[in-house]
Amino acid sequence: MLAQITAVIIFLVMFVLIVSGRVERHLVTLGCGLLTLILVFGVCMRSPEAAVETLNLQSIFETEFWYQTGGGETSSAGVNWATILFIAGMMVMVEGMSEAGFFRWLCLALAALVRYRPVPLFFAFMLLSAGLAMFIDSITVIMFLAAVTMELARLLRFDPVPMVLAEIFCANLGGAATMCGDPPNIIIGTSLGYTFFDFLANTGVMAGASMAVIMVYFYLVFRKDLAAAPAAAERHSYPDPRQAIRSRAAFFSSCFIFLMAVFLLVTHAQTGLTVALIGVLIAAVTLIAAGGRTAWKILRRLDYQTAVFFIGLFLVVGGLEQTGVLELLAELIGQWSAGDAMLMAGIVIWVSAGASAFVDNIPFAATMIPVIRGLAAAHGADLPTLAWALTMGADIGGSATPIGASANVVGTAIAAQNGHPISWKRYCLPMVPAAFLVVLLSTAIIYLRYF
Amino acid sequence: MDRQTILTVGREYGSGGRDIAALLSARLGLKMYDRELLAVIAREMQVDARTLERYDEHRGNRLLYRQVGGFSNSPGDNVARLQFDYLRRLAGEGESFVVVGRCGEEILRDVPGTITVFILADRAFRRERVMAERGVTEAEADVLIGRTDQRRRAYHDRHCTGRWGDARCYDLCVNSARLGIEGTADLLERYILARQAAAPPDHTTA
Structure with missing residues (x-):
């Protein structure tokens, strides 16, 4: 009992500190993770085995960590090293692509393709945002897309805020479509043993249907702002996409590496390569292709804090798991839903969406x-159905508020840095109904398809 | 003015800091930046100045905004940063000017030729000035003084390592109630001229 109370207190302190933003979130999770190891496993449980199991280092030395002949969920609780290695590998790849000028080139080339007309640009950037976010973290997608949107808005004299808001929403929606699109998905996928195609065939379908609806919704909501844009500037003043490319060799190699990453992810169920191995391979190829000084530059720019954040987070959640707190929570939800699987899925998606709107969805x-x-174990509910409900709820709910997801923070920050501060009211007025609409549509698809 | 001179003026509400800054700006022939700094920035960025002004010295609630990898989505933080960047750029270009508030003493601390002052005053002096200027009662003036000082302190301390009004953060802290507005401006003018005379010869010119 004491161990459970201590684990819950540490977890709540971690959440409050993350939400308050007073301390860097990686320091919060690391500190709370260490407290879990010392207080929960050491002092309360006196169980070195639980600590070792939660640290989960032994899993890295197992063949199945790198190569799997068949899908299967990870047996042990604790630190999900596969998630950490994959995210780190993708970070290296994305840094390499940014260094080569790939993202800016892509945004500008697309703008040129639609001839810089605000309405086609609006649709093109929503699609680009969702499409890129299926494979690349949404922070990077928004960082480049929002910056180019600001530049074009100044040139074409339109209000960039509606476009940035639509891009943010679509990045979160695109991220929900695949296993590697959003950190919660990769954690869910690696923990429960799902493949890229499992996600694509389930959350991908929900995200695709939602995308069609949401593009129409955003157009209807923002059409007046878009129509208000005066005639485009002279052609010669447009930024040249080719100027975004810093080195042609680096550009082509980063395109190749990106396509290789997509291929490896799409085929990982067939090849047996795990996401951990794919992450390591992609990072290695990126660094070798970049060579000496650039490789060092990429490594120095890496966000190591994210890896630390994940390690600490998994330790704290491991504490809740080892002490049986999460079993109690599952039992509680089971009682609320009276064992009704439909109600359980409904609770999971809506509670996830509501919680993710205000707290970090990871x-x-x-x-x-x-x-x-x-x-699933206690009440016989279909685990994949609950997993898809959790994915959609956690990924989409985060779009509803300016603090719900990292992409929202970055997008609204870039807008503000360019003289367009976005208040909660301005953000939530179009985004809350959009999130509500998508969660409602996803719930309907879950009910119609799986029950 | 031969040498680059930047005067940063921090002030308590009602102390006459802004008036003293305006007097010095006129006497020394320096451009003054206060609230209208945002209008200048807005014009340059081709955005609506009113939107920026809404968040000027805006404290913001930590729970309502987040930071991700150096990006903060707090409108107040970003509007403050726009002003800081603009002032740093002006200073970098060698311009001489007077800036009221805007954490000037900290963000321009490393620019040679920067003189930092803080104007404070006795409560009675401030109350009287606020009552005369705003046409409010004594009680209302006290409330205004309390609120404005609190807002300025919160804004300053959020963006600076030093504390608002802490004598260690400024070259000079002056009580304007002792010599009055004109007298304090005279004193500061002499100080600025003395500082200019004492500055090393290789100092950047405007």
């Missing part, structure tokens, strides 16, 4: 995985 998803596993 710790939320990491916490919920053992809960849905428990629900």
Whole structure:
């Protein structure tokens, strides 16, 4: 009992500190993770085995960590090293692509393709945002897309805020479509043993249908702002996409590496390569292709704090899992839903969406995985259905508020840095109904398809 | 003015800091930046100045905004940053000017030729000035003084390592109630001229 209370207190302190933003979130999770190891596993449980199991270092030395002949969920709780290695590998690749000028080139080339007309540009950037976010983290997608949107808005004299908001939403929606699109998905996928195609065939279908609806919704909501844009500037003043490319060799090699990453991810169920191995391979190829000084530059720019954040987070959630707190939570949800699987899926998607609108969806998803596993085991609910509900809820709910997802923060920050500060009211007025609409549509698809 | 001179003026509400800054700006022939700095920035960025002004010295609630990898989506933080960047750019271009508030003493600390002052005053002096200028009662003036000082302190301390009004952060802290507005401006003018005379000869010119 004492161990459970301590684990819950550490978890709540971690959440409050993350939400308050007073301390860097990686320091928060690391500190709380260490407290879990010392207080929960050491002092309360006196169980070095639980600590070793939660640290989960032994999994890295197992063949299945790198190569799997058949899908299967990870047996052990604790630190999900596969997620950390994959995210780190993708970070290296994305840094290499940014260094080569790939993203800016892509945004500008697309703008040129639609001849810089605001309405086609609006649709093109929504599609680009969703498409890129299926494979690349949404922060990077928004960082480049929002910056180019600001530049074009100044040139074409339109209000960039509607376009940035639509891009943010579509980045989060695109991220929901695949296993590698959003950190909660990769945690869910690696923990429960799902493949890229499992996600694409389930959350991908929901995201695709939602994308069609949401593009129409945003157009209807923002059409007056877009129509208000005066005639485009003279052609000669447009930025040249070719100027975005810093080195042709680096550009082509980064395109090749990106396509290789997509191929490896799409075929990982067939090839047996795990996402951990794909992450390591992609990072290695990027660094070798970049060579000496550039490779060092890429490594120095890497966001190591994210890896630390994940390690600490998994330790804290491991504490809840080892002490049986998450089993109790699963039991509670089971009681609320009276064992009704439909109600369970409904609770999972709507609670996930509501929670993710205000708190970081990564710790939320990491916490919920053992809960849905428990629900499936105790009440016979279909685990994949609950996993898709959790994915859609956690990924889409985050779009509803300016603090719900990292892409929202970055997008609204870039707008503000360019003289367009976005208040909560301005953000939430179009985004809350959009998130509500997509969660409603996803719930309907889940009910119609899986029950 | 031969040498680059930047005067940063921090001030308590009602102390006459802005008036003193305006007097010095006129006497020394320096451009003054205060609230209208945002209008200048807005014009340059081709955005609506009113939107920026809404978030000027805006404290913001930490729970309502987040930071991700150096990006903050707090409108107040970003409007402050726009002003800081603009002032740093002006200073970098060698311009001489007077800036009121805007954390000037900290963000321009490393620019040679920067003189930092903080104007404070006795409560009675400030109250009287606020009552006369705003046409409010004594009680209302006290509330205004309390609120404005609190807002300025919160804004300053959010963006600076030093504390608002802490004598260690400024070259000079002056109580304007002792010599009055004109007298304090005279004193500061002499100080600025003395500083210019004492500055090394290789100092950037405007």
